[in-house]
Amino acid sequence: xxxxxxxxxxxxxxxxxxxxxxxxxxxxxxxxxxxxxxxxxxxxxxxxxxxxxxxxxxxxxxxxxxxxxxxxxxxxxxxxxxxxxxxxxxxxxxxxxxxxxxxxxxxxxxxxxxxxxxxxxxxxxxxxxxxxxxxxxxxxxxxxxxxxxxxxxxxxxxxxxxxxxxxxxxxxxxxxxxxxxxxxxxxxxxxxxxxxxxxxxxxxxxxxxxxxxxxxxxxxxxxxxxxxxxxxxxxxxxxxxxxxxxxxxxxxxxxxxxxxxxxxxxxxxxxxxxxxxxxxxxxxxxxxxxxxxxxxxxxxxxxxxxxxxxxxxxxxxxxxxxxxxxxxxxxxxxxxxxxxxxxxxxxxxxxxxxxxxxxxxxxxxxxxxxxxxxxxxxxxxxxxxxxxxxxxxxxxxxxxxxxxxxxxxxxxxxxxxxxxxxxxxxxxxxxxxxxxxxxxxxxxxxxxxxxxxxxxxxxxxxxxxxxxx
Numbered sequence: 001x002x003x004x005x006x007x008x009x010x011x012x013x014x015x016x017x018x019x020x021x022x023x024x025x026x027x028x029x030x031x032x033x034x035x036x037x038x039x040x041x042x043x044x045x046x047x048x049x050x051x052x053x054x055x056x057x058x059x060x061x062x063x064x065x066x067x068x069x070x071x072x073x074x075x076x077x078x079x080x081x082x083x084x085x086x087x088x089x090x091x092x093x094x095x096x097x098x099x100x101x102x103x104x105x106x107x108x109x110x111x112x113x114x115x116x117x118x119x120x121x122x123x124x125x126x127x128x129x130x131x132x133x134x135x136x137x138x139x140x141x142x143x144x145x146x147x148x149x150x151x152x153x154x155x156x157x158x159x160x161x162x163x164x165x166x167x168x169x170x171x172x173x174x175x176x177x178x179x180x181x182x183x184x185x186x187x188x189x190x191x192x193x194x195x196x197x198x199x200x201x202x203x204x205x206x207x208x209x210x211x212x213x214x215x216x217x218x219x220x221x222x223x224x225x226x227x228x229x230x231x232x233x234x235x236x237x238x239x240x241x242x243x244x245x246x247x248x249x250x251x252x253x254x255x256x257x258x259x260x261x262x263x264x265x266x267x268x269x270x271x272x273x274x275x276x277x278x279x280x281x282x283x284x285x286x287x288x289x290x291x292x293x294x295x296x297x298x299x300x301x302x303x304x305x306x307x308x309x310x311x312x313x314x315x316x317x318x319x320x321x322x323x324x325x326x327x328x329x330x331x332x333x334x335x336x337x338x339x340x341x342x343x344x345x346x347x348x349x350x351x352x353x354x355x356x357x358x359x360x361x362x363x364x365x366x367x368x369x370x371x372x373x374x375x376x377x378x379x380x381x382x383x384x385x386x387x388x389x390x391x392x393x394x395x396x397x398x399x400x401x402x403x404x405x406x407x408x409x410x411x412x413x414x415x416x417x418x419x420x421x422x423x424x425x426x427x428x429x430x431x432x433x434x435x436x437x438x439x440x441x442x443x444x445x446x447x448x449x450x451x452x453x454x455x456x457x458x459x460x461x462x463x464x465x466x467x468x469x
Contacts, residue, residue: 003079010114011299015079015091019104024071031066064100076108086113088302111299116360119293122421126285130426131274133267141266145253146245152238158205159237161191165203166236169196171218171228180221181228185235196230206234224323279434282424283415287354290418296353306348307341359407361414369409377409 001023006014035054036047044053054063072093080087091110098104152164159165165188171181188195190204198214206212211233218228243249250262319325330337361367382392396402424432 001075001078003082005083005085008109010297011302012109012111013083013085015076015083015085015108015110017075017079017104017106017108019071019075019106021101021103023075024067024104027067027071027074028063030070031063034066035063060100064098068095068098068104071104072106075104075106079108080110085110087111088113088299089305111301113356113359114297114299116294116296116356118357118360118364121290121293121418124286124289124293124418124422125425126282126289126422127425127427128278128281128285128432129274130428130430131271131278133270133274137270138263138267141270142245142263145266146242146249149249149253150240150242152240154208155237155239156207157237158207158210159190159203159234161200161204162189162240164189164238164240165206165234166238167199167203168233168235170231171223172231173218173223173226173228178221178223178228181218181223189240199230199232202230202232203234206237208234208236210234218323220323225325225328278426278432282422282432282434283419286419286422286424287415289422290357291350291353294353294357296356298349298352302352303345303348306352307344310344310348355411358411358414361417362410365414365417367410367413367417369406369413373409373413374406377405377412381405 001020002018004016006016008014032051032054035058036049039049039054039058040046041049041053041057044050051063076091076093088111091108093106093108095104095106098106155163167186167188169181169183169186171178173181186195188199188203190200193200196214196216196219198216202212202214211231213229213231215227216230218224218226243252245259247258250256250259254262254265256262256265314329315326319329322329324332326337330340333340335343378393378396379389382389385392387395396405419434424434426432
């Protein structure tokens with residue numbers, strides 16, 4: 001077999017492959033064997049039909065077609081290996097010349113991972129928000145904790161903001177009550193905004209036994225996105241009572257004995273959260289700067305496929321779950337379809353560039369992933385997916401996604417290398433030493449790499465095989 005590579009552009013090549021007829025013999029033998037197992041000819045046992053009889057009864061052309069379909073993937077893969085190409089996706093294959101007994105000639109056009117020159121990133125400088133926890137932040141955190149331990153008491157008065165009302169709901173569209181538009185004994189805190197638009201105004205001022213109707217756009221169900229007339233019946237009005245903010249509360253809500261100890265712990269936790277947010281922001285800004293410095297050609301087909309995949313997932317998976325259509329989704333987002341498409345393309349381009357750049361950095365810096373790092377990443381991914389580590393690990397193995405997880409960790413480590421070399425200062429002009437937060441930094445950099453590459457760019461495998469001649 002002979003092959004040659006022609007570069008069409010920085011992200012696409014054309015392979016020209018010539019295969020002597022004798023090298024097709026194993027595939028021809030396999031084709032005769034396959035046909036032998038599938039057909040019956042009177043006078044011959046199944047599987048024992050001579051080749052000449054198959055040619056006479058079914059045509060030599062059918063055998064040759066079967067042989068070529070069997071041989072093409074192997075010769076294509078050999079040509080890719082010979083050309084030392086890092087291909088992306090499926091090739092477009094065209095048989096340019098073939099006659100029985102003569103050599104097979106075919107071409108295969110395929111996208112390739114572009115060659116990328118990683119620039120000097122040591123000069124990158126970014127600014128992030130300073131880590132500042134105010135007394136107001138601490139008090140707000142304590143109030144939220146206090147709110148979780150609130151108790152309710154039934155009161156004989158009209159409902160007001162902050163009260164909990166127990167209601168029955170009945171939604172109608174075009175005068176007909178929806179089968180899935182009925183709900184009973186729903187507890188709702190007035191002012192929380194966690195139910196239908198318009199319900200706060202409808203129930204405020206109602207006492208137990210009171211009713212009202214209001215119009216609201218349904219957020220889910222069979223009539224999602226449509227305006228409905230909603231009847232609400234109040235069966236109970238309850239006043240929320242917050243516990244006193246004292247040492248007794250600290251003992252009730254935490255492992256601490258005093259309110260001051262709880263307050264100090266709240267401040268410490270808020271500082272840790274803001275440090276994590278700061279590290280994440282630093283990595284995102286450093287990544288943006290690195291992308292800006294690096295020239296990365298984008299394979300057109302890869303970008304097109306990624307946009308189509310994202311759009312398909314939105315239409316066929318997310319929309320049905322959320323009860324949305326394109327019209328209601330765009331209205332909710334306050335965008336036109338053109339604006340959405342432009343944003344989607346921008347996100348996809350960034351994701352593909354990120355993956356290419358970080359993968360190149362992994363190779364350049366000779367980064368590897370050990371079992372402990374992979375396990376830690378798997379645990380984080382399992383937690384974010386809502387699955388147990390064992391369930392997630394089983395799904396990863398069965399889906400052949402272990403290399404994908406390894407890639408995510410490696411890209412996270414590559415991004416951490418760049419962040420370490422960059423100068424990061426906060427809005428107070430102080431240098432931010434992310435090395436003090438090694439564990440959080442590693443987790444955040446892996447998350448940033450995952451969000452920007454694996455979710456925004458399609459997975460890339462080894463040389464893809466052509467499916468037909």
